[in-house]
Amino acid sequence: MAAGVAAWLPFARAAAIGWMPVANCPMPLAPRDQSKRQDELIVLNVSGRRFQTWRTTLDRYPDTLLGSTEKEFFYNEETKEYFFDRDPDAFRSVLNFYRTGKLHYPRYECISAYDEELAFFGIIPEIIGDCCYEEYKDRKRENAERLMDDQEENKDVKLPNMNFRETMWRAFENPHTSTMALVFYYVTGFFIAISVITNVVETVPCGSTPNQKDVPCGERYTVAFFCMDTACVMIFTVEYLMRLFAAPSRYRFMRSVMSIIDVVAILPYYIGLVMTNNEDVSGAFVTLRVFRVFRIFKFSRHSQGLRILGYTLKSCASELGFLLFSLTMAIIIFATVMFYAEKGSSSSKFTSIPASFWYTIVTMTTLGYGDMVPKTIAGKIFGSICSLSGVLVIALPVPVIVSNFSRIYHQNQRADKRRAQKVQKARLSRIRIAKMGSSNAYLQSKRNGLFNELLYLTGSEGEELHRSKTTSLLESQHHHLLHCLEKTTAHEFVDEQMYEQNCTENPLQSFPSQSPSLSSHEGFTSTCCSRRSHKSIPLPNSSMSTTHTHMHSQGLQELSAIDIQCVEQPCHGTSRSSLNLNPNEKSQLNNRAQQITTAIISLPSPPPLTSDGVGHGPPNPPATISTTVSSNIVKVSAL
Amino acid sequence: MSSRRRRCKRQLIKFTQHIARLISGTLKSDNEDEELESTTERYQPENLEQLQSQTHFSRQELQLLYRGFKNECPSGVVNEDTFKNIYALFFPMGDSAKYAYFLFNAFDKDQNGSLSFEELVCDLSVLLRGTTEEKLNWAFNLYDINKDGHITKEEMFDTLKSIYDLMGKSIHPRLKDEAVRQHVRMFFQKMDINQDGVVTIDEFIDCCQKDENIMQSLKIFDNAV
Numbered sequence: 001m002a003a004g005v006a007a008w009l010p011f012a013r014a015a016a017i018g019w020m021p022v023a024n025c026p027m028p029l030a031p032r033d034q035s036k037r038q039d040e041l042i043v044l045n046v047s048g049r050r051f052q053t054w055r056t057t058l059d060r061y062p063d064t065l066l067g068s069t070e071k072e073f074f075y076n077e078e079t080k081e082y083f084f085d086r087d088p089d090a091f092r093s094v095l096n097f098y099r100t101g102k103l104h105y106p107r108y109e110c111i112s113a114y115d116e117e118l119a120f121f122g123i124i125p126e127i128i129g130d131c132c133y134e135e136y137k138d139r140k141r142e143n144a145e146r147l148m149d150d151q152e153e154n155k156d157v158k159l160p161n162m163n164f165r166e167t168m169w170r171a172f173e174n175p176h177t178s179t180m181a182l183v184f185y186y187v188t189g190f191f192i193a194i195s196v197i198t199n200v201v202e203t204v205p206c207g208s209t210p211n212q213k214d215v216p217c218g219e220r221y222t223v224a225f226f227c228m229d230t231a232c233v234m235i236f237t238v239e240y241l242m243r244l245f246a247a248p249s250r251y252r253f254m255r256s257v258m259s260i261i262d263v264v265a266i267l268p269y270y271i272g273l274v275m276t277n278n279e280d281v282s283g284a285f286v287t288l289r290v291f292r293v294f295r296i297f298k299f300s301r302h303s304q305g306l307r308i309l310g311y312t313l314k315s316c317a318s319e320l321g322f323l324l325f326s327l328t329m330a331i332i333i334f335a336t337v338m339f340y341a342e343k344g345s346s347s348s349k350f351t352s353i354p355a356s357f358w359y360t361i362v363t364m365t366t367l368g369y370g371d372m373v374p375k376t377i378a379g380k381i382f383g384s385i386c387s388l389s390g391v392l393v394i395a396l397p398v399p400v401i402v403s404n405f406s407r408i409y410h411q412n413q414r415a416d417k418r419r420a421q422k423v424q425k426a427r428l429s430r431i432r433i434a435k436m437g438s439s440n441a442y443l444q445s446k447r448n449g450l451f452n453e454l455l456y457l458t459g460s461e462g463e464e465l466h467r468s469k470t471t472s473l474l475e476s477q478h479h480h481l482l483h484c485l486e487k488t489t490a491h492e493f494v495d496e497q498m499y500e501q502n503c504t505e506n507p508l509q510s511f512p513s514q515s516p517s518l519s520s521h522e523g524f525t526s527t528c529c530s531r532r533s534h535k536s537i538p539l540p541n542s543s544m545s546t547t548h549t550h551m552h553s554q555g556l557q558e559l560s561a562i563d564i565q566c567v568e569q570p571c572h573g574t575s576r577s578s579l580n581l582n583p584n585e586k587s588q589l590n591n592r593a594q595q596i597t598t599a600i601i602s603l604p605s606p607p608p609l610t611s612d613g614v615g616h617g618p619p620n621p622p623a624t625i626s627t628t629v630s631s632n633i634v635k636v637s638a639l
Numbered sequence: 640m641s642s643r644r645r646r647c648k649r650q651l652i653k654f655t656q657h658i659a660r661l662i663s664g665t666l667k668s669d670n671e672d673e674e675l676e677s678t679t680e681r682y683q684p685e686n687l688e689q690l691q692s693q694t695h696f697s698r699q700e701l702q703l704l705y706r707g708f709k710n711e712c713p714s715g716v717v718n719e720d721t722f723k724n725i726y727a728l729f730f731p732m733g734d735s736a737k738y739a740y741f742l743f744n745a746f747d748k749d750q751n752g753s754l755s756f757e758e759l760v761c762d763l764s765v766l767l768r769g770t771t772e773e774k775l776n777w778a779f780n781l782y783d784i785n786k787d788g789h790i791t792k793e794e795m796f797d798t799l800k801s802i803y804d805l806m807g808k809s810i811h812p813r814l815k816d817e818a819v820r821q822h823v824r825m826f827f828q829k830m831d832i833n834q835d836g837v838v839t840i841d842e843f844i845d846c847c848q849k850d851e852n853i854m855q856s857l858k859i860f861d862n863a864v
Binding site: 100 | 699703704706707708710711725726729730731732742745759762763766767774775777778781782795798799802803805806807809810811812814818822825826843847852853855856857859860862
C-alpha cells in the first residue's frame with residue numbers, strides 16, 4: 001500500500017459511516033490495534049550517520065526491510081538504535097522513499113551500487129518515479145551492454161569436445177582462432193577483390209584493332225575473363241556450401257543477410273551458364289551481370305566498419321524514411337510550381353511535371369547541372385526558393401544519422417529501440433501485477449481474516465491475534481473497509497477469473513448452499529441480506545461439477561430449510577448463535593432438506609467466506625426475489 | 640460593432656508583432672501574455688489549542704493526523720482531484736470518481752472547492768467521536784446532494800450508484816441495474832414514514848435510531864485513530 005493511503009485511511013474509514021444507514025446487514029468488526037503505542041521516533045544509524053524518522057513512516061511499506069520485523073535483526077540493544085553497515089548516501093534516497101512515497105535515482109550514484117542497496121532494503125526498482133526512471137533505465141542498459149561486451153571477448157575459448165562442424169563454424173565466424181581459418185579468410189578476401197577488379201576491368205576499352213572501334217577487354221580476352229570468373233565463382237560456391245554445412249541452424253543461416261548476399265553474388269553466373277545460347281534473353285543476361293557487383297558486399301565479413309555502417313543505416317531507417325518522404329513532398333510541390341511558372345515561356349524545357357522533377361532534384365541537392373534553367377521571372381524566384389529549401393530539408397536529418405553512427409561505432413550494438421519497447425511493456429505489466437496484487441491480497445486475506453475474527457471472538461481476549469506476516473495493521477484496516485463496502489452493497493468481490501467463469505455459465509443454475517460446517521464461521525446465518533453469496537462451501541456429499549441440475553431442487557430445499565431454521569431459532573443477532581449449533585442439528589439440517597419441498601425461493605443470508613479455497617459455483621438464480629419474505633426474515637432476526 | 644472593431648484591431652496588432660518578430664529573428668519563447676501566475680495556495684490551520692477545543696481529539700492525535708495530512712498535501716488544502724486520486728487508491732477495482740465527489744461536497748462545508756485541515760478534522764471528530772445523532776446528521780448530509788433538507792429518490796439513487804460503482808465489475812452476483820433501484824426502494828420503505836416520497840432529517844434520524852443494526856454499525860470505527 002502506498003504511503004498516501006496510510007495517511008488517508010482514518011478519513012476513508014470515518015467516511016464509511018456514510019454507508020451504514022443504507023446497509024441492510026451489520027458490518028464486520030474492525031481490526032483492533034492491539035499494541036496501541038504512541039508514535040515514536042526511530043534512530044537508524046547507517047555507518048555512523050544517524051537518521052531519525054517516525055515508526056509509522058517506516059510502517060507504510062510492510063514488505064520492505066525497514067517496514068517489517070526484519071529490521072529487528074539490526075537492532076543494537078546498547079545504543080537503542082538500528083545499525084546498518086551500508087552506504088549512507090544511497091540510504092538517503094531509500095529513506096526519502098518512505099517519507100514521500102517516491103523513489104528517486106541520484107545521478108551521481110553508480111548504477112550497480114544503487115541496485116544493490118535497493119535489493120538489500122527490499123525495494124523493487126520498478127517503482128522509481130517517472131522523473132528518474134528514464135535515466136535509471138539508460139544507465140542500466142549501458143552497464144549491461146558493457147558487461148556483455150566484456151563477456152563476448154572471452155567467448156573464443158575453445159571448448160573441449162567440439163565436433164568438426166562446430167569447429168568449422170567457429171573458424172568461419174572468428175578467423176583468429178586458428179591458422180587454417182586465417183588462411184581461408186585471406187584467400188576468400190583475395191578472391192573477392194580479384195572478382196571485383198575483373199568485373200571492372202572487363203569494361204575498359206583496351207587496345208583497338210585497326211579498322212574497328214575500341215572493344216572492351218572483356219570481349220577481347222573472353223576466355224581469360226571467363227576462366228577468372230569461373231574460378232572465383234567456384235571458390236565462392238565452395239565457401240557458401242561449407243558455411244551452410246557448418247551452420248548450427250541452417251534455416252537461420254539461410255535467412256541471414258550475409259548468406260543472401262553470397263547467393264546473389266554467385267547466382268548470375270549459374271543462370272548465365274544455363275541460358276547462354278538463347279539470343280532473346282541475352283538482354284536479361286546482361287542485366288544479371290550487374291548483380292555481380294554485389295560481391296563487393298562480401299567484404300563486410302572482413303571489415304568491421306562496413307558492418308557498423310550497415311547497422312547504422314538500419315537503425316536510422318526511420319530518419320532516412322523521413323528524409324525521403326519530405327524530399328518527395330518538396331520535389332512534387334516545387335516541380336508543380338516550376339512547371340506552371342514556366343508554362344508561359346516559349347521553348348521551355350519544362351514540358352511536363354515529371355520532367356520538372358529532374359530540375360527540382362538537381363536544384364534541391366545543389367547540384368545545378370544547368371541542363372534545365374528557368375527563364376521567366378516567376379520561375380527564377382521559385383527556383384531560388386527551391387534551392388534554399390533543399391539545403392534545409394537535406395541538412396535536417398543528417399545530424400541524427402551522424403550521432404547514431406558514432407554511438408554505434410562506440411558501442412557496436414544491435415538495434416535498441418526494439419528492446420526499449422519490450423522493457424517498457426515489461427515494466428507496465430509488472431506495475432499492473434503489483435496493483436492487481438493488492439486486490440488479490442484483499443481476497444486472500446478475507447479468507448484468512450475470518451479465521452482471525454473467529455479466534456478473536458471465541459478465544460481469549462488476551463491471546464495474541466495471529467496476524468499473518470504480510471498483513472499489517474494498515475492492510476487489515478483497508479481490508480476491513482472493503483469488507484464493509486461489500487456488506488453495504490450486498491455484493492462481493494471476486495477474482496477476475498472467477499468473474500469470467502460466472503459470466504459463461506448458465507445463470508439459471510442453482511448450486512448447493514451452505515453446508516453444515518456453518519458453525520465454524522461467524523454466524524451471519526442469523527442475519528440476512530438480500531443476496532446470497534455464491535462462494536458457498538460445497539456440500540460434502542456432492543460433487544459440484546456433475547450434479548448441477550440435480551442440486552437444483554435440493555439447493556432450493558436447503559434454502560428454505562435454512563429459512564425455517566432462521567425463523568425458528570431465536571437469533572441473537574450476532575455470532576454466538578451459530579457457534580452453538582450442535583453437530584446433531586447439522587445433520588438434521590441435511591435430512592430435513594430432502595423431506596421438505598417448498599416453493600419459496602427465498603434467499604437467506606450469505607454464508608461466510610470459506611477459508612479453504614473457493615467454491616466455484618454458478619451465479620445466483622435470477623431476480624425472482626420475494627423481497628417481502630426476506631424483509632420478514634430481517635425483522636425476525638434483528639431481535 | 641465596436642467590440643468587433645476592437646477585436647479586429649487586436650488581431651492586426653498581434654499579426655504585425657508576429658511579422659516583426661519573424662523579421663528580426665527574436666526567439667518566440669518569452670511571451671509576456673502567457674506568463675503563468677503560480678497560484679500557490681498555502682493554508683495554515685488554526686493553532687493546536689483551538690482545534691483541541693473544537694474537536695474530541697487529544698493533542699497527540701491531532702499531531703499525528705496533521706503530520707500525515709501535511710505530508711500528503713504540503714500546501715495545506717485538499718482539492719477534489721486529490722480526493723479522487725486517494726479514493727482510487729483505496730478502491731482500485733472500481734470507479735470512485737462519483738463517490739469521491741459526493742464525499743468531497745459532504746466534507747466541504749463552506750463549499751469553496753477545497754478542504755482545509757480544520758474541515759477534515761472537525762468532520763472526523765464528529766464521525767469517530769460524536770454522538771449518534773451527529774453521525775446520522777452527517778450521513779444525511781452526505782445523501783442530500785443539493786443540501787435542501789430532503790433526500791429524494793433520485794439523490795438516493797445517485798448516492799447508492801456511486802457506492803456500488805466503488806465495487807467495480809468483478810463482483811458477485813453480477814450487478815444489475817434493478818439491484819440499485821431495489822435498494823433505493825427498500826431504503827425508502829424503511830425510512831419514509833409519511834410516504835411522501837422524500838426523507839427528511841427527522842424521519843431519517845428516527846428510523847435509524849430504531850434500527851439496531853445501524854446503531855451497532857455506527858460504533859465500529861470508534862477506535863479508528
